[in-house]
Amino acid sequence: MSVVTTLNFGGRTEEAVEHYRAVLDADVLMLMRFRECPDPSFSKPGFEDKVFHATIRIGTTELMGSDVGCEDPDAKTHFAGFAFAVRAESIENAERHFAGLSEQGRVLLPLAETFFATRYGIVKDRFGVSWKITVAGEAE
Numbered sequence: 001m002s003v004v005t006t007l008n009f010g011g012r013t014e015e016a017v018e019h020y021r022a023v024l025d026a027d028v029l030m031l032m033r034f035r036e037c038p039d040p041s042f043s044k045p046g047f048e049d050k051v052f053h054a055t056i057r058i059g060t061t062e063l064m065g066s067d068v069g070c071e072d073p074d075a076k077t078h079f080a081g082f083a084f085a086v087r088a089e090s091i092e093n094a095e096r097h098f099a100g101l102s103e104q105g106r107v108l109l110p111l112a113e114t115f116f117a118t119r120y121g122i123v124k125d126r127f128g129v130s131w132k133i134t135v136a137g138e139a140e
Contacts, residue, residue, distance in 0.1 A: 004055075004062050009127055010077035011070035013051035016127050020063075023100025024086070026056040034067075058086075083122065083130035094119045094135045101125045101133075 009016045020026040035048035042052065050067035057063075088094035098111045104126035111121030111133060119135040 004064055006064040006066060007079070007127075007129065008066050008069055008077060009051075011050060011067050012077075012127060013054055013065040013067045016065055017051070017054050017056055019100075019126070020056060020058065023103075024058045024097055026058045026063075029055040029057055029062070031055075077128060079128045079130065083132050085132045085134060088119070088133060088135050091119055091135055094121075094133050097131075098123060098133045101131050 007016070014031075017026070017028060017031065021028060031054040032052045033048065034042065034044050034050055034052045037043070037052050044050070047067070047070070050070060052066065052068065054065045055062055056065070086094075086097055088097060094111060098121050101123045102125075106124045107121070108124055108130070109120070109122040111119050114120045117134050118137040120133070122130060122132050124130050
């Protein structure tokens with residue numbers, strides 16, 4: 001058995017996929033738009049170009065994303081109660097990932113040396129998803 005997180009980006013899934021591809025080196029494993037869905041019951045007029053389903057891989061972790069449900073005007077995208085933890089291989093990678101995720105986002109804890117890691121910081125990205133960036137190793 002495996003558990004994979006699926007995020008609903010409220011109509012911004014393609015933007016999120018491209019952003020994570022650029023700043024986290026995510027691989028796009030699959031992206032299907034509503035117009036490509038083989039089951040016509042999932043057809044949504046005006047949503048043909050929205051993402052029905054996407055799967056990306058960041059390192060060894062797969063995430064799924066979708067715009068399903070974004071047609072509901074009362075639906076609000078809200079990510080709370082969790083954060084993705086990225087274990088960067090180097091300070092340079094951590095700084096690049098942190099800077100990219102911070103773009104149009106909000107830094108909750110600046111990336112810095114701590115007593116438990118060479119670098120650690122928390123950022124909420126432009127989509128409202130929280131990320132904890134870590135470079136393992138003791139501070140010098």
